[in-house]
Amino acid sequence: MDFEIVSDLEKQIIEEINKIGGHLLDTEIIALLRLAESLPDNSRILEIGSYRGKSANVFGKSIKGTNTILYCLDIWKDYSTQPTGPLQSDELGHQIAQSDISVLNDFIKNTDWFSENIRVLKGSSQEFSEILPENFFDLIFIDAAHDYENVCKDAAIAIKSLKPGGILCGHDYHSGGTEVKKAVDEFIFEHPDVKSSAILPKTSIWLALFN
Numbered sequence: 001m002d003f004e005i006v007s008d009l010e011k012q013i014i015e016e017i018n019k020i021g022g023h024l025l026d027t028e029i030i031a032l033l034r035l036a037e038s039l040p041d042n043s044r045i046l047e048i049g050s051y052r053g054k055s056a057n058v059f060g061k062s063i064k065g066t067n068t069i070l071y072c073l074d075i076w077k078d079y080s081t082q083p084t085g086p087l088q089s090d091e092l093g094h095q096i097a098q099s100d101i102s103v104l105n106d107f108i109k110n111t112d113w114f115s116e117n118i119r120v121l122k123g124s125s126q127e128f129s130e131i132l133p134e135n136f137f138d139l140i141f142i143d144a145a146h147d148y149e150n151v152c153k154d155a156a157i158a159i160k161s162l163k164p165g166g167i168l169c170g171h172d173y174h175s176g177g178t179e180v181k182k183a184v185d186e187f188i189f190e191h192p193d194v195k196s197s198a199i200l201p202k203t204s205i206w207l208a209l210f211n
Helices: 008-017 026-037 054-063 100-117 148-161 178-188
Strands: 044-048 069-074 118-122 137-142 162-170 194-199 206-210
Touching: 008 026, 008 054, 026 054, 026 137, 044 054, 044 148, 054 069, 054 100, 069 100, 100 118, 137 148, 148 162, 148 178, 162 178, 178 206
Parallel strands: 044 069, 044 137, 069 118, 137 162
Antiparallel strands: 162 206, 194 206
């Protein structure tokens, strides 16, 4: 699939999404948009790691006006104290005060336009591990902590919560994301229930289709 060939509507969506602070290439915006559009109505999407809502807005463009629900799970804390975290590397970070509450408030503002399709879960995946139902989500996108241990923990919870035949995917599979690559290669791509896997072309998005 060529994510550089986009329609006029997709070009407009890219322009709107890029007004929100965060870290997605244009090709990644289109990839996530098309993944969400491939889901049937009444689907459930889980996003682990939401930050200011950039990827959530991509999903919102696909599910607004449908019965599909997006669950956004994020701790929304420690953003302001991380020396090399997303707030520090965000080119639009100057738009908001450098505090955790500002990040959360910005997320709420950025996602208000499709609030009927969104559910906000404040906490870590580990804190919600006993609450998230099994075999529940059609698509899960992981973009939270990028160290090996936490990627594996998020993935384990995601696999348990994913429906049979569901899509598990995530961000930052690239040369700078060594621990993400290691976790995805070892813990996800080698999982016995994965029927196919890929790195989406011209993106850092990894994807695994489960039996």
